[in-house]
Amino acid sequence: MTPLLSIQNLSVRFGDRTVLQPLDLHLQRGELLALVGESGSGKSVTALALLQLLPETADVSGSLLFFEEGSASKDLLRLPRPALEALRGNRIAMIFQEPMTALNPVLTCGRQVTEVLEKHEGLGKNAARTSAVDWLRKVRLPDPEGMMCRYPHQLSGGQKQRVMIAMALCCRPALLICDEPTTALDVTVQRSILQTIRQLQQELHMAVLFITHDLGVVSEIADRIAVLYQGALLETGPTANVLRNPQQAYTKALLACRPALHPRGERLPVVADFLEAPSLKPTPLPLPEPQAEKAVEIRDLVVRFPGRRNLWGKTVRSFTAVDGVNLDIFKGETLGLVGESGCGKSTLGRALLRLVTPQEGTVCVGGADLTLMRAAELRSFRKEVQLVFQDPYSALNPKLTIGEALEEPLALRLGLSRSERKRRVQQLLDQVGLPTGAASRHPHAFSGGQRQRIVIARALTLNPSVLVCDESVSALDVSVQAQVLNLLNDLRRDLGLTMLFISHDLSVVRYMSDRIAVMQAGRIVEMGPADAVYHHPQQSYTKELLEAIPGRSRI
Structure with missing residues (x-):
């Protein structure tokens, strides 16, 4: 034919x-x-x-x-x-x-x-x-x-x-x-x-x-699959054959990297594990258990944005993005926040840094209420809570080298000397697994996964106690995503970080989190231990999110 x-x-x-x-x-x-x-x-x-x-x-x-x-x-x-x-x-x-x-x-x-x-x-x-x-x-x-x-x-x-x-x-x-x-x-x-x-x-x-x-997407719709790696065609065949019986190590790696296949905290395999000669890798220590003390307390939080205005510019209708949310995050815990676009996840995360101003309610971090802080207090406080953005390229200044981007907050907030800043930058690059030479290069010289590591390093410059990850792996390849998720778990283990992990992907959230909060139309509709919410959801909305995960029942 x-x-x-x-x-x-x-x-x-x-x-x-x-x-x-x-x-x-x-x-x-x-x-x-x-x-x-x-x-x-x-x-x-x-x-x-x-x-x-x-x-x-x-x-x-x-x-x-x-x-x-x-x-x-x-x-x-x-x-x-x-x-x-x-x-x-x-x-x-x-x-x-x-x-x-x-x-x-x-x-x-x-x-x-x-x-x-x-x-x-x-x-x-x-x-x-x-x-x-x-x-x-x-x-x-x-x-x-x-x-x-x-x-x-x-x-x-x-x-x-x-x-x-x-x-x-x-x-x-x-x-x-x-x-x-x-x-x-x-x-x-x-x-x-x-x-x-x-x-x-x-x-x-x-x-x-x-x-x-x-x-996962491929398993839902494709008749045939062709697998490319570094510009070369490695494998091709009917979808079911390639997914169930892959012949190439690279194809096996793409299938194995998905978080849905692994229990919470287990180190995710990456492509290099399949393509390189096997080596003895140290078994990571288990993730620490959250403490009883609360790191974050959110009570009756309401955030509204102006909608339609009248002829004189006065708001006559507003949009409620966060509607009466109550939430606790314990020290050392990773809380997953999941929901569709527009449900208020990112607004809630930004309210935790007071990048948006709540109209009602309180946000307490380490016992201090952000909603009552004046500008000077807020500037001093913000080093305690840092944000990892979704798009690392737009989050980095293209004119600054990576070293300059990491040194900037150290000079402005901590007043470190030049030699101290250089030493701290090298320590941060080591923590996120980037080579020494990375400090002298610009953002465009790095891959998407490497840029995300740089954004994480910048978030760590001021030694925050709370990290907000806003869709920080949603646009990454599955293998690069595995590397970044492994890094976040390592940092949580080594630094005792408390994390709010925001995503629309329940399989990723289940892998990363101790507890999951499901958000719909500005409200928390379900919350519980990660495995319980993932495997035994109580609310119809949570079940709908789970059923929509591509390839969940096929591969």
């Missing part, structure tokens, strides 16, 4: 560096092929090469043959610009990982969908609008007519991704390329997006190239 797409001997180089070794793959009509691997494995480079979206500095060779019924094959690498533009967004469409950067912020969502229809389908303005509303309805967006008039910033992450899906599918493409379309989305939104893609794929009988690092 003639495939829809035949990738033959595709190779990509940037200067002297080969990022994609000669690759041979085929994709049949109506098939969903998952391209799996860590960051840097060549997945996205392959996708961008298909549409000639790589920068001019890329040296691309090989053939990308696209076979459409009733016409001769086209080599996508050698198509002239007009023919390529007629193909992009029409016969071959792409859904990008980050919809906020892929959507135009100054155009309404409706205009961005109608633009595609007018260009490729030749529809008039009214017909394009009618079709756009229909597609927004097909991707299950609420109030499709209203969505036509909204701008991207007015939509949630899942809603923006649905707009991207509508734009990609409205011309009924033969091939859809999905580049990490559900990374960092909460599990219920992720499940809904995956169901939408699979359903529309079957309706339109289109081929899908689905790029991801999440084997």
Whole structure:
């Protein structure tokens, strides 16, 4: 059978560096092929090469043959610009990982969908609008007519991704390329997006190239899997065969790294454990038991944000993000806080540092009430509670070297001499497993996992007693995620840290936490020991979150 797409001997180089070794793959009509691997494995480079979206500095060779019924094959690498533009967004469409950067912020969502229809389908303005509303309805967006008039910033992450899906599918493409379309989305939104893609794929009988690092997602939707590692194709085959009987050590490593397979506190395996010669690794000491003394006490906490304002700028309606929360975190404990996007998790975490000001209630850390502190007291206090952000790249100043970024709080808050600062920076780099030379390099020189280690090191500079981790591993590859989770457990063991671990992923939260608090619509709806909440949830909302974890019952 003639495939829809035949990738033959595709190779990509940037200067002297080969990022994609000669690759041979085929994709049949109506098939969903998952391209799996860590960051840097060549997945996205392959996708961008298909549409000639790589920068001019890329040296691309090989053939990308696209076979459409009733016409001769086209080599996508050698198509002239007009023919390529007629193909992009029409016969071959792409859904990008980050919809906020892929959507135009100054155009309404409706205009961005109608633009595609007018260009490729030749529809008039009214017909394009009618079709756009229909597609927004097909991707299950609420109030499709209203969505036509909204701008991207007015939509949630899942809603923006649905707009991207509508734009990609409205011309009924033969091939859809999905580049990490559900990374960092909460599990219920992720499940809904995956169901939408699979359903529309079957309706339109289109081929899908689905790029991801999440084997749980792959188990839910893929027909076949191709595993890439450092630009080379290691393994390919039907999904069930690859997941149940992997042949390559790297594939086995990706499966074994997932926290869901391991009891709380057990060291997670990483890719290097499978690829390198076995060595005797020290058995880590068990995690310390939480103390009876409370590190954090939150009582009747309410945080509101202004909503609609009247003509004179006065708030007439407000949005309650945190609604009467009561929470205790004991010294040495890791408390997991889980829930969907918009449930108030991050707002609660920021209230713990008073980065947002509560309207009601108290937040006490070490017996001191943050809500009563003046600015000078608050500045002095903040070294006790530090925050690890979700996106390490945006959390680091690109102009500062890592050494300068770590020295800054030491100079401003502790007044250490230059030699003392250098010594402390080296100690911090050692703690998070980075080499000495890292201090002289800038953030762009590091991988995502290394940048997250740097953000953790910066959070530790002032020796905090409480660490707030806000979705700090949600966008990382599973193997890099395992490294960061191991590091956090090591730091908790060595430094006696108290942690509030915020995530939408219940399997990660279960692995990291002593107790779990489940948050919905600004309120804590369930709380208990981690294993009890994970294996025997009491509330329907918690059960829904667990059922939405991709691949939970398959791998």
